[in-house]
Amino acid sequence: MNFASARRMIGSKIGEKTPPCASCELPHCRLREFAPSQSIALVHRLERGQCLESKDGACLRFWVTLDGTAATSTTFRDGRRQILSIEHPGDAICGAMATQESEQRLEALTDCKICELDLSPFAEDLRHDPDFLAGVTRMMHARLEQMTTHLSTLGRLDSHERVTYFLAEMAARQSDTQSIVTLPMSREDIADYLGLNTDSVSRILSRIRKSGVVRFLSPTEYTVPDMEAVARRLPLAVPHPPHHAIETGGHIS
Amino acid sequence: MNFASARRMIGSKIGEKTPPCASCELPHCRLREFAPSQSIALVHRLERGQCLESKDGACLRFWVTLDGTAATSTTFRDGRRQILSIEHPGDAICGAMATQESEQRLEALTDCKICELDLSPFAEDLRHDPDFLAGVTRMMHARLEQMTTHLSTLGRLDSHERVTYFLAEMAARQSDTQSIVTLPMSREDIADYLGLNTDSVSRILSRIRKSGVVRFLSPTEYTVPDMEAVARRLPLAVPHPPHHAIETGGHIS
DNA sequence: CGCGTAATTGAAGATCTTCAATAAGGGTGG
């Protein structure tokens, strides 16, 4: 039991209207093609700690992280927080992936820019658009895979393994950039993602640093000299290289 | 870390051909309407412990639990097992909800009957069938909601709370039957669902029994005299009454 | 009745959290 989870203020949202995806510099945003010209995209600029609430039944409202790092999270009555997923630039989620009944929200782990595209006015058309539906299916499938792994991780890895896996996960996600990985979140956020507490995360990171498997340049920057060595410490496959849900070319087979 | 997780034998599958959903007594199986007459439904009769493997890319293969209790689970290299979901009669899952890469399978917790409906031969038609796609979306959405709760549970509830929540979950799932709830699974299965170990589950169940919140008639049967009392012991909403993913009437809004 | 599997329970040990004290940055105002 961990009562140290943050009780964060729900931030107000600051939206600015833009033409659909005009300010979204994503190279291959698949959502763009489904957005009629009248549709309205908002770019939310959130400060660290601010949140976007998922409205009831807004299944066709999409959020794409443009800049910074966000997270989906739930909070229990007594303040315990669980981070469900970490959203990097290019990652997309939609209302259909959120739950109405349990409180779930998108939360800025760093200052960040979120593109909100509300396609619900066009629900009638999109409901009959196989490509669109296939795209949503693909997004949900990716999310399901990700949650499966996360769930197994929380259920069956000890704290040391969880942190190790997390470092590998973040490294995989940033492998396109360079070999230096940046942690875009606090120890508390890591703890709430891994079902641990802040102190434990810090202590375990120190142990991992001393073991030499990971080399820390600063508390938030590290390199992984040998990913094989990391893999040998884990009972499951080390996370795969990056791929964006909305850019994936898969299809229902 | 828990190495006591079962290393179960992967059971062979025993299929018998039937006309689509003819032997499926589900009152409102939404899949039926999408199954062309040529489609083939198999009814697998699995003994406790036997498994069905999800084949690569079989996104359009559906499994409906007809009888007994099954579970989806993953197993790590060293044998640690995590149960991802518990499937009661009427529950449906499809390949699109499974992950290819991580080992995931459907496993019989009791002897059970599983209806397998493979719609992949009709992929081309179904890909353009909005009703079908909406139905799949609904199934995936339900699964996502369920996994969100399960994940938060593993990350942020202590062992006592997890077992309590589990008992409430099973009670909610069987509320239509009568007030006596039956646990259709072993202590080990419960442990693997909750990320605990067998002994702990047993010990906690005894404590809960002694506390009087739940009344046990046998190791696998109990009643909940006061669900409010259960709710007061948990920091999150007690699980909702039963609803079958494939019978839900919701739609994309 | 005897055997094998599953469940229970106590005691010892490992793990993770809590508490408290200290250190490290980061920004602000002088």
Added chain:
DNA sequence: CCACCCTTATTGAAGATCTTCAATTACGCG
């Protein structure tokens, strides 16, 4: 530029929790 303050991170020690190990009991089945 430096002193100050505030937040975050680190670390040790004590305590709570969960697991492991081992012994015992209960139950189903031939």
